[in-house]
Each structure stands twice: as C-alpha cells, then as structure tokens.
Amino acid sequence: MDAALIPEGAKRCSFPKFMLGIAIVGAVLLWGVYAMLLCWFKGLNQTNMNDYYGFALWIWADLAVIAVGGGAFFTGLLKYIFKIDELKNIINFAVIIGFICYSSALLILAIDIGQPLRGWFIFWHANVHSMLTEVAFCLSCYFAVLTIEFIPNILENRQLNKVPFFHHLAHNMHGTMAIFAATGAFLSFFHQGSLGGVAGVLYGRPFAVREGLLIWPWTFFLFTWSAAAFGPCFTLLVTRITEAVTGKKLVKDNVIHLLAKISGWMIFTYIIAKIIDTIYWANVTVPGLGYELSHFYTGNSLYGYWILVTEIIICGVIPGLLLINKSTRENPNLRLLAIILGVIGVCLNRWVMVLQVMAVPVMSFDTWALYIPSWQEVATTILPVAYGIILIAVTYRYLPVFPQELELNQSKAQES
C-alpha cells in the first residue's frame, strides 16, 4: 500500500501490522494529550504542585530528555567538526533522537508554564538575569538546528528526492551542515550548562548550591559534560532497541564500538570530576553552611545514601570502566548493560538535582517533602515516550535513516 514510499531495497513489515503498532502506541499518546489538555484548560491545579513544592514530575523528564538528547549535539560535533567519518552511519539516527528529545522538552515546558499562550513572553519580555532565559533561548535555537539537521534526511525519502529542488536542497544542506553543527554545539554547551547552573546558584538550597568559576557554578560544567558523556549511550541504547524490534542489524559494530569508546572515556572523566565535586561539597560547602552530610540522606523513606552510591558508583564508575575496556566494550551483553546503567545514571542525576533538591528540608521547622505526582503528571511525562516511538517508527519505515542497513541485511534479503 505504501511501498512507493519505502526506501528502495529495504524490507519493512506490512502496512496493517505497522498501523496496528502505531494505533497501540497512539492510544498511550492520546492519554497523554488528554492530560495535557486538562492542564491547559483547567490549569496547573491538575498537578500536585503547591507553593512548597513547585517542580512537577515532568520537570525531571524535561531535564532527563535534554541530557539524553545530548547525543545529537555531541555526535554532530564529532562527525562534522572533528571529522570522525565513521559516525556518518549513525548521525541520522542521533539527530532524530535529538529532535524527539528536544521537541518533547519544549512540549513539556509548554505544559509547565500553565498558560502556553504567553509562552512568547520569555523572548519578548526576557529576564536577562535568569539562567532559565538563556536555557529557553538556547533550547529554541537548538531545536531549530535539529530541525535543519533533520530536513535533509526527510528530503531523501524515495518520492521527495525525485523532486529536483528537494534533491538539491538536501545536497546543499549536507554541504553546509558543519556550520549548523558548530552552532548547535555552541548552543548546547550553554543550555546544558545553564540547566546545571540553575541548581548550582540556589543559595537557599544547600543540597544544590556549589562554588564555581566566575559566574558559573561547577554544576554548569558537570551538566554539559554529563550530557556529552551519556547522550551517546542513549543513542546506542535506542539503536539497539530498534535493531531488536526490527530483527535487523542496522549499524556496523566498528561504529558502535567507536561511539561506545568515546562515550566511555567521557563518562570516566566526568565521573572523576563528579566525585571530586561531591567530596568537596560534602566536606567544605555543606559544613560551611551549617549542615552535616547526613541531613540530606536520612530522616525520610526515599532519599538515602543508596541514591548517591547508585548514581556515582553503579551508574557512573561501572559503565565508564565497562566502556573504556576493549574486551567488555566489544562484548554485546556487557556493552548493553553499561549503556543502560549510563542512561539510568544521568536520569538519576537529573532527578537528584531537581526533585531531591526541593524535597530536602531547609529550615529547622521544615520536613521532607516527598512528592507524589498526579496521574496527569504521569500521563504527560509518558506522552513524549509514545511520541518518540511513533516518530522513530515512521522515520525508520519511510526514510533512509541507516546507510548501512541494506549492506548488513543483503544476505537475509537474498535468502527470503
């Protein structure tokens, strides 16, 4: 039925089977859209946020998708600026994942502001003393970069590419992509950093506040570093899931090994910096503010020392070591374990730096604020996942996302 749109020589499932899958995920998407509309039409009273606890669950999701979406800017930087040519075989998919992550982040922000009709105020009446203004500027501009990076892949669709103008446009955009990638890296550095900077300058929140360099707290650099380190892990993870779902090998092992190795070294160096930061914070910053470390990890039923150990050792040191060691990196199961731990680690880091920060009691009469999100928050947090699955399914079906797919599956196609 849609055979004319499918890339030449590529095997895809039947159209009814594809539509059935889309319908199932689409039902989850509609649930999220319903919750989103409730938040827009009835207001933020649909959430469990209050004056004491002002961060909904989706703010964690927002920071997490931005962190894991960092694979797009970092892979683009490596491919177009550092000229690591092997990455051309995974860059299309990295861009699609980045596009999904950043469009989801913007959607979440549109829900979070409560009155999306006033979303443009952040540009028009910008508060130039706020790091979040910088985040909004860089997020919007970087989403434009991702859209520009995504367009050539769309134009390479079998039918669109027959239109001479689209064919030339895709070709010319490929030619100038280094400029867009460099702009994207510049924008990503600042918005990833400023999201960390927001936590680091919370002087009233001793769990988050950090010293730093000039106006930038150390969290500014740690957030950028962690996004560049763990973002490629997420790209590799989604690639592996896509291969499992399609039953095909889509990217050659040497490309996967290379990206895993780069990610491993980035994680390893990041986690050393993170450990130094944590030790300095625990031994100098915290006592200097009149607290003890135990204040942040005891006296409640959820946030114990386990979260610190899990984030830094289990989901930081271990994946870093597994990925920098050649034998463990080239073992598919151990590599998969490392990238799963890595993705959990960066998501946990964002959870700690957003939700635990708000939960820790600050005043002597305060108690732990253990937040339970409403179903509307859960639904709007799952919404981007459903949207991402649908977009990946559609792009995989109709666009030449993986340049090595035909070569890797030729023998299978000949057999069938």
Add this chain to the structure above:
Amino acid sequence: MFPFIFEWVWDIGHMLFFGGFWYAIGILGAGMTYCIAKAAYDTVKESQDSRH
C-alpha cells in the same frame, strides 16, 4: 527582545543575551537562505542544461 520594547536597556545583560541570540538566529537564517537559494539556482540550471 528588540530595542523598541519598553523594558529594553542598553546594558551588558541585554547585549550579551540578545547578542548571542541574534547571532545564532543570524547564522541559521543565513545558512538556510544560502541553501534554499543555491538549490533554486541548481534546479533552474539543471532544467536549462537538460533542454539544451
């Protein structure tokens, strides 16, 4: 966002924030304009060449 908006002040904050913002928008806009214009030129040139 623009100097004609009432709260605009010519201070370092506005110049840095909006300088960076318009710089990025400028690069993206110029890059896309070049790509689209060149694609239009290439398309016209190709169709003329095929007629000859």
